[in-house]
Amino acid sequence: MEVRERYYRTLDSTNNEAKKQAQTHCPEGTVISAGRQTAGRGRRGHDWETPQDEAVATSMILYPDIPPEHLPGLTLLAAVAVRRAISGLYGLEGQIKWPNDVVLKNKKICGILTEMSAKDGRARYVIVGIGVNVHNRVFPEELADKATSIDLELPEGKSGDCGALRRRIWEEFVPCYETFVREQSLEFVREEYERWLVNRDREVRVLDPAGPWEGIARGIGPGGELLVETKEGLRPVDSGEVSVRGLYGYV
Incomplete structure (x- = not known):
């Protein structure tokens, strides 16, 4: 599957734009990314706004031929891909908070929102949306002790790169996705997921x-x-x- 990115300086939500474009039957693997989100959403309806060029905001359009009950597995695969990407690019060993967050030192650095449209018991399309804090140094008061960013965790003088991180995330995700669709099982990644599961044995x-x-x-x-x-x-x-x-x- 080829990844094709469509980048926008500002969007209300990359997931919203991806859903619009999925309805025009754009190719699978199309990625919608934005430098700024004005009305991003997290799981359970939580708002997530992205300041200009401070964070990764990216969503991939998929047309998986799998039953809808298997689709929650895509969120877990996205978390594995983000953890691998952050580790590979920056040497920061994140952990996964089930089901849809990646954390560094027990603080949230990434959130994932997977949405779908189904018809006749099959998925018409699935959107996997990923947000990662990269350059953020200040968070709202209610998140100050719960959130972090790549730049805050790197040594002084070093900085993350939103574009490089987006590309690496999808490079890690696509092979996992293709295996998942072929095998319709998470068994191939289960051991790795559990190794980095921050909730485990807690x-x-x-x-x-x-x-x-x-x-x-x-x-x-x-x-x-x-x-x-x-x-x-x-x-x-x-x-x-x-x-x-x-x-x-x-x-």
Whole structure:
């Protein structure tokens, strides 16, 4: 699959633009990127605005021939790709916070939002959106102790590069995606994902709409669900509208 990037100086949301272009049947692997987002969105409806040229804001258009129930796995693959890219370019060893964040030193550096349109039980298109803090040095007060950036974690005098990071992320993602579609399984990347899973073997609180509950995260299941150990045994948690937090903070 060839990656073709369409870059915009400003967009409301790269995911929104990608959805518009997916409806015109642009080629699979088309990437929509922006130097600034004015109305970006995160998981569960959270806002995510990108200052001009300070962060990666990028979305890929996909047409996977897989059942919709397998699609949450794409979020996990994107997290692996981002972690690999940051490590490869900058030597920073991030971890993955299930299901859709990458963290450095327990602070969020990346968020992922995967959206889909389905018809007759199959995905019409899928958008994988990725945002990474690169040059950001100041965050809103409510995020100051929960967020970081490439530049804040690099030694003084060194800096990240949004364009290079975007390219490396998709270079890492595409082979994973192609394997996933072919095998329709996450088994090929499961061990790596669990190795970098920041929640693993930690007490977590699952914020389920039916009521919160607690347990110890042990890894992921075959479909990418988080496996949480409770007194009753291992309990799978699907991403959906469920949020997972550490008992004593963000992770």
